Amino acid sequence: MKIMIINTGGTISCVGTPLAPMTARAFADAFRQLVEPALLQAFPDLTLSYATDLTFPQSATGMLDSTNLQPTDWCLMAEHILTHYEDVDGWVVLHGTDTMQASGMALPLLLSRFAPDGTRLAGLSKPVILTGSQAPLFYAPSTDSPQALNFNTDAFQNVCGAIAAAQSGIPDVCVFFDSLLFRGSRVVKTDTGQFRGFDAPNNGPLGRHGIRFTLDARVLPPAPVSRTASLDDRAARAATAAQLVAIRNALPALRVAELSAFPAPYHPEQGTALLADLINGFVAQGVRGLVLRSYGAGNFPSGHPRTPEEGAIYKALSAANEAGVIIMDNTQVQHGAVDYNAYAAGAWLPGIGALNPVDMTPSASLAKLTVLLAAAEANGWRLADVKFLMQLPLVGEMADLSRLDNRGNAMLAPGQSLSTFNGAARLTNHPEKGPLLTDNNGQVVWAMLETTKDTELPGTLRVEADGNLVFMSRNNDLLWASNTAVAGRAPSQLRLTASTEGILLELYDYAALKRTWCFATSEKETKAL
Structure with a gap:
């Protein structure tokens, strides 16, 4: 397993009094000597490489205290990952804690491409793990050449956990801190005096590193929907790199x-x-x-x-x-x-x-808005497109109010509902009447079931793995189906949107990039199927 370590600066790689970041090369030399032997005891098949050619122009050492990080620095990190995408199986990015939560949101966006409707056209297929520490990793009393690991710090434990997470294959940007692995788009810094420096208040951990490293399969983000939508694909990677150049050029202004x-x-x-x-x-x-x-x-x-x-x-x-x-x-x-x-x-x-923004953190909202606005011109997005994308969970940064996805939240239980962000439409799984689509006045514009029986309800609405939308009774009998099933798998979303033209409820196959079923109050939308 090949893992690349990218050192950007921050407390974890600082030495001296007052603390200041080491150069990338000095840090790599110390890491090889003092840390790598212990890592190879646990992971004998591990091969580590070090990004000594990534530097930040604002810094005298090339490394940057994250307090001084600016949006163009996100692009430098993302560009290095794209450049070396075929070389390694994952990355550990050592980062200062002050702005780690912003980078945790920006990097997965910069390493992705999206259609105006939120469909991901390209994305990560390998782990990128951000970590740092509340205390420095190395002891160096007077020089830039560390002599030993520091006593009683979180730095070494965080490195061990991040290395383990980087070998997990999780296709996302994550933050590892104090034994817990979180989605990078969800974290906030919560403490400056304890080793538990980060948390994801509205989203639990993806994994834990104790005696062993474990992942929670129930909450893991899905892999790219196909190879053509993965950064493993050279065309997808080239298009993402071109978008990154456009973003970097747009950011200064x-x-x-x-x-x-x-x-x-x-x-x-x-x-x-x-x-x-x-x-x-x-x-x-x-x-x-x-x-x-x-x-x-x-x-x-x-x-x-x-x-x-x-x-x-x-x-x-x-x-x-x-x-x-x-x-x-x-x-x-x-x-x-x-x-x-x-x-x-x-x-x-x-x-x-x-x-x-539902439950998205302010720092995630700021980073997301910055990246999407910078990407708008290159992608041909209108202002309305950026606003729409800001209200969709593109990289797990917020709860999804308006969609069901058969690779994640696939089910609408009795009493639950989908809604548009402006409240113009709502799909409710009514315990006694089944799924009802209502407008902003609460008027029913569509009912899934023509008739209901007390013995059949409440039921469950579900997007099946084969792309079929079904409504099942409480005894698991089929009461309604979209009849859109295909052989094998069909990654699909049930999407609810509303505009000046009307309300649209559609089933969308986002691997084939096509709508397979819809109900619309607008004749124009209905004919688009």
Whole structure:
């Protein structure tokens, strides 16, 4: 098994007083001497290589404290992985903890390509494991040549776990920290004083490293849907590399900002507010994306408690939306999701164009918005396409409200529902009536079952592995089927969308890139099948 170690800097590779990153070559030499022998005891078939040619131009040593990391640095890491994709079976990226959560979101996007509807056209087939530490790996009292491993640190354990994870074959960018493996798109830094520095509050661990390294098969991300959609394929890799060049060229001029809700002064009678001034300042500076860190379930001050639309903050956000700024309304609370039905203090935000990121973290939202905006021109995406993609889980960064997928969340249990992010449509598995599709007024526009029997319901809606959409009774009798099954497998999603043209519920084979069944309130959509 061939694993490449990419050292970008951070505490794990720092030495001296005050701590500063070693050069890549000095770190590789020390790692070979002091760490590699122990790793080979556990993994005798392991072959390690070191990326000593990856450097960051802003740093005197070539390595970068992640505090100073900027979006173009994500591209340097992704470019190195693409360049050496055929050479190794996985990567361990040593990274500072301050911005690891941003890189954990950006890298899987930079190593993927997506259609405007969210279908992944190219993606990872090998593991990329980010790790770091709260204390340095090496002891070097006065020189850049470490003499020993540091005493009682998390660095060595994190390296061991990351090396084990990199040999697992998991096709994703993950973060390993303090015995736990998480999806990179889900993590947040939660502690600066303990070894358990990271967590994924709305998404559990994928694996654990104790006496043995184990993975939880129930939550593992699926492999690419086909070789042509995998970075193993040279054409897919070349197209992804071309997209990466376009993103890197676009990033220096691209501005995306973050603004936290805080108890700031506002004056309804004067129509002024500090937060409004900050928002207007961002727009004046050419910001194209704004991530709000709202309170609770997505509540943000409007500047007028009684009449939100008269508030200065409301008006500033509305003007930003009209100017083409994409506004993401994240919650600053670690656990839970945005819910505009919870409080009037947040219910006004969809009206000014704010998008619902569900349970995506603010740092993930910022990185995702930055990458997608930078990729838009090269991919021919409209502003509406970027907004749509921001509300879909592209690399596991958020809960999926609008889709079932037969390679993941394939089932809609009684009482559960799919919904569009703007609330314009909902598919509910009604315990007594079966699946019902309703509009934003709650009116039923389609019922799956023409008649129901008390003995048959509640039932379960499921996308089968062969591409058939079925509704099964509580006794597992077939009550309805789309009759779209094919021999073998057919990776398929049940997708619910709504637009000005109407509501669309479709079954989509994303390996064959075609719709296999649909119900639409628009005759145009129905004829598209």
